[in-house]
Amino acid sequence: MDDTRYAVPGWMRVVLPIAGILLFLGLWQALAQLVVADAALLPTPAQIARNLRAWMDGGGFTPHLLATLYGTLGGLAIGAGLGFVLGVIVGEVRVLDRALYPMALALQAMPVVAIAPLVIVWFGIGLASKVALVAIGTFFVMFINTVAGMHAAPPELLDMGRAFGGNRWRIALAVKVRASLDYVFSGLEVCAALSFILCVVGEFLAANAGLGYYLRAASYDINAASMFAAIVVLAALASLLALAVRLAHHRAVFWKYRKQ
Structure with missing residues (x-):
C-alpha cells in the first residue's frame, strides 16, 4: 500500500x-x-524568561548546568555502554540468557529512586553518586532492549550468514547486532529522558551543585519563577538529547527510515 x-x-x-x-x-x-x-503560584512565561535571563547574567547558571550535564552524560555513557555490551553477550550465549535475563527483568522493576539514598551513602555527595544513580537506571533499560533486539534477528539473515561461512560471533556482530539497532536506539531514547530524571533526583537528595540542587533551593524560598526556570532548562536539555539520539537512530537504521 x-x-x-x-x-x-x-x-x-x-x-x-x-x-x-x-x-x-x-x-x-x-x-x-x-x-x-499570582506570580507566587504560577508565573507567566515572560516572568520565567526574565528570571532565567537574570540567572544567566548573574554567573550562577553555568556551574549548575555543567554539574547536571556531567552527572547525566557520564552516567548515561557508562550505564548504556555496559548495558549494550553485556546485552550483546547475553543475547548470544543461551546459558547466560537463561540465567541472567529473568533476573535483569526483576531488577528493572525495582524503582531506582528507592535505592538513591543508599547510592549516596556508597559514593558520597557529589558527582560520583549522580553518575552511579544514572548508570544503574539506564543500564537495565539498555540491557533488556539489546537482548530483545538480538533475539529479533531475522532467521533468513542468520541462515545466509551461515551459508557464507560465517562463524558464530561474526554472525552475531554482523547480523544480530545490526538487526538489534532499532531496539537499541529505542532504548537509548528512553535512557536519554530517564538519565536527567535520575540525575535531578540525586541532586535533590544530596548535592552541592546542579539544576536539581538549584530547583530544591528555589522551592525552599517558594520562588516559583526560579523553579520553573530550572524546569525549562531541564526540559530543553532532555529534548535536545532525545533529538540527537533520534537523529542518530535514523542515520544508523537508514534502511527503515530513509523513506520517511
Missing part, C-alpha cells in the same frame, strides 16, 4: 511543533494572568 498521500511535508514538520509550542505558551500566559493572577 502506498502511504505517500499520508506523508507530512517537510516544512510542516518544523512549523507544526513551533505552532504547538506557541499555542501552549499563549494558553499558559492567559491562565497565569487571567485566572491565577
Whole structure:
C-alpha cells in the first residue's frame, strides 16, 4: 500500500511543533494572568524568561548546568555502554540468557529512586553518586532492549550468514547486532529522558551543585519563577538529547527510515 498521500511535508514538520509550542505558551500566559493572577503560584512565561535571563547574567547558571550535564552524560555513557555490551553477550550465549535475563527483568522493576539514598551513602555527595544513580537506571533499560533486539534477528539473515561461512560471533556482530539497532536506539531514547530524571533526583537528595540542587533551593524560598526556570532548562536539555539520539537512530537504521 502506498502511504505517500499520508506523508507530512517537510516544512510542516518544523512549523507544526513551533505552532504547538506557541499555542501552549499563549494558553499558559492567559491562565497565569487571567485566572491565577499570582506570580507566587504560577508565573507567566515572560516572568520565567526574565528570571532565567537574570540567572544567566548573574554567573550562577553555568556551574549548575555543567554539574547536571556531567552527572547525566557520564552516567548515561557508562550505564548504556555496559548495558549494550553485556546485552550483546547475553543475547548470544543461551546459558547466560537463561540465567541472567529473568533476573535483569526483576531488577528493572525495582524503582531506582528507592535505592538513591543508599547510592549516596556508597559514593558520597557529589558527582560520583549522580553518575552511579544514572548508570544503574539506564543500564537495565539498555540491557533488556539489546537482548530483545538480538533475539529479533531475522532467521533468513542468520541462515545466509551461515551459508557464507560465517562463524558464530561474526554472525552475531554482523547480523544480530545490526538487526538489534532499532531496539537499541529505542532504548537509548528512553535512557536519554530517564538519565536527567535520575540525575535531578540525586541532586535533590544530596548535592552541592546542579539544576536539581538549584530547583530544591528555589522551592525552599517558594520562588516559583526560579523553579520553573530550572524546569525549562531541564526540559530543553532532555529534548535536545532525545533529538540527537533520534537523529542518530535514523542515520544508523537508514534502511527503515530513509523513506520517511
